[in-house]
Amino acid sequence: MRTESTHSSAILKYYLYRLSDSVGFIWPVFTLFLLWNDLSYTQIGTLSAVSAVLVVVFELPTGYIADRIGRRNTLATGMAAMSLSLAGFVVADTFRAFVALYIVWSLSMALHHGTDDAWLYATLRTTADEEAFTRVKGRGGAVSQLGSAVTMIAGGFLYVAHPVYPFVASALLNACGVVVVLSMPRNSQFDGKTASTTRPRQSLRILRTQFLRPPLRSFVSFVALFFGVVAAADSYIQPIVVDVFAGLSVGGPASMTAMPEEATLGFVYAGFAVVAATASYHADTVGDWVGEHVALASVPTVVAGVLVFPALVPAAALPVFFVMKGGEALAKPLVGQYLNDRAAETERATVLSAASMSYAVVRAPLKPLAGVVADVSTPITAVAALGVTFVASAxxxxxxxxPVESSADTTYQVPAED
Known part of the structure; x- marks a missing residue:
């Protein structure tokens, strides 16, 4: 009974962590905020590239650190770094200052990537319930998305009041997350019972044996391209949606333009969050219904395929973005389960961080390349090009x-020292 109570408490705290690990206040207006600070689109694109490169640089060492000093402590450090970065946006007013803040932000992302998944999987494993990972992570994603829906709406109105207010609110929310994370239980291997013995050289060897050989090599390439395409397309949601609304308002009632643009975007992004929450919540059900391998192969392909539609019918852009957000949220828990099932316990954070590092490697060139297409044509054309690129490559x-196997081979041995 005590074990069951402890298990339930840990899962509840995980949900609270997901609720606090949010940038919903700033996300619908983030690009507008950077433009308000007189940054050009080129500078904004450069910041995205810097972030992607730094995540690659930080991922492996932070994954190794998480496996050595503890996942809970690593998550708490990441939350603190995010809060510090968000607070910095309140006072930053030069490109160099934003670069510095992006460095701290990237470190925070690297500390989170893979670490929370590894903590959750290990926590569930203590109760012989690791098969519940997809369900719990999916519901955690739903909690995060629903919380983000509320903060996104609030963020739009806060931005109207003053552009820095969403960043103040987001910094405070992430600071609360530090307290939540420190109340979460430590994984057993960090209680002195089964401490990780993986050394840096072994970590590199793990990555070589896991990621440079089938089956994970092709799988990680597949999902990295998908997440990269979605991240690049996400950059154009705000200008495309604004253009769509502008077209719909021509000749329409005055009430259609009564609400400030920033507040309207808050409601749109809240809608994205609700759809993503629903998809994430039912990820386990979808995986059981059609099979994990079928879902992992088909969801990215369908999402990429519909990205072409706005180039043919611009008014279709908004529903297409809803499909994109829902598909991404549905895929994430399934990808996490797939990778966790193929990673050894004490190296799990290292392996998952390496996967996130691979995603960043693909995302880094995709964003500026899509920007070139958008500059010479339109953002809608860039989104369509991203969809075609994924379908052809996949x-x-x-x-x-x-790329996606139908059955998991979870037997893994740490390579011996040379």
Whole structure:
């Protein structure tokens, strides 16, 4: 009974962590805020590239640190770094200052990537319930998205009051998250019972044996391209949606333009969050219904395919973005389960951080390349090009290999020292 109570308490605290680990206050207006600070689109794109590169640089060492000093402490440090970065946006007013803040932000992202998944999987494993990972992570994602829906709406109105107010609110929320994380239980291997013995050289060897050979090599390539395409397309949601609303308001009632643009975007992003929450919540059900491998192969392909539609019918952009957000949220818990099932316990954070590092490697060039297309044509054309790129690349992968296996081989041995 005590074990069951402890288990339930840990899961509740995980949900509270997901609720506090949010930038919902700032996300619908983030690009507008950077423009308000007189940054150009080129500078904004450069910041995204800097972030992606730094995440790659930080991922492996932070994954190793998490496996050595404890996942809970690593998560708390990441939350504190995020709060510090968000607070810095309140006073920053130069490009160099924003670069410095992006460095801290990237460190926070690297500390989070893979670490929370590794903590959750290990916590569930203590009760022989690791198969519940997809369900719990999916519901945690739903909690995060629903919380973000509320903060996104509030963020739009806060921005109207003053552009820095959303950043103040977001910094305070993440600071509360530090307290929540420190109340979470430590994983057993960090209580002195089964401490990780993985050394830096072994970590590199793990990555070489896990990621440079099938089956994970092709799988990580597949999902990295998908997440990269979604991240790049996400950059154009605000200008495309504004243009769509402008077209709909022409000749329409005056009430359509009564609400400030920033507040309208808050409601749109809140809608994205609700759809994503629903998809994340039911990820386990979808995986059981159609099979994990079928869902992992089909969801990214469908999402990429619909990205072409706005180039044909611009008014379709908004529903297409809803599909994109829902598909991404549905895929994340399934990808996490797939990778966790193929990682050894004490190296799990290292492996998952390496996967996130791979995502950043793909995202870094995709964003500026899509920006070039958007500059010479339109943002809608850039989004369509991203969809075509994924479908063509994924098709080639499926021709030459099998990116997603139908059954998990969870047997893993740490390579011996040379």
């Amino acid at each position: 098709g080639l992968l499926f021709v030459i290999t099998t």
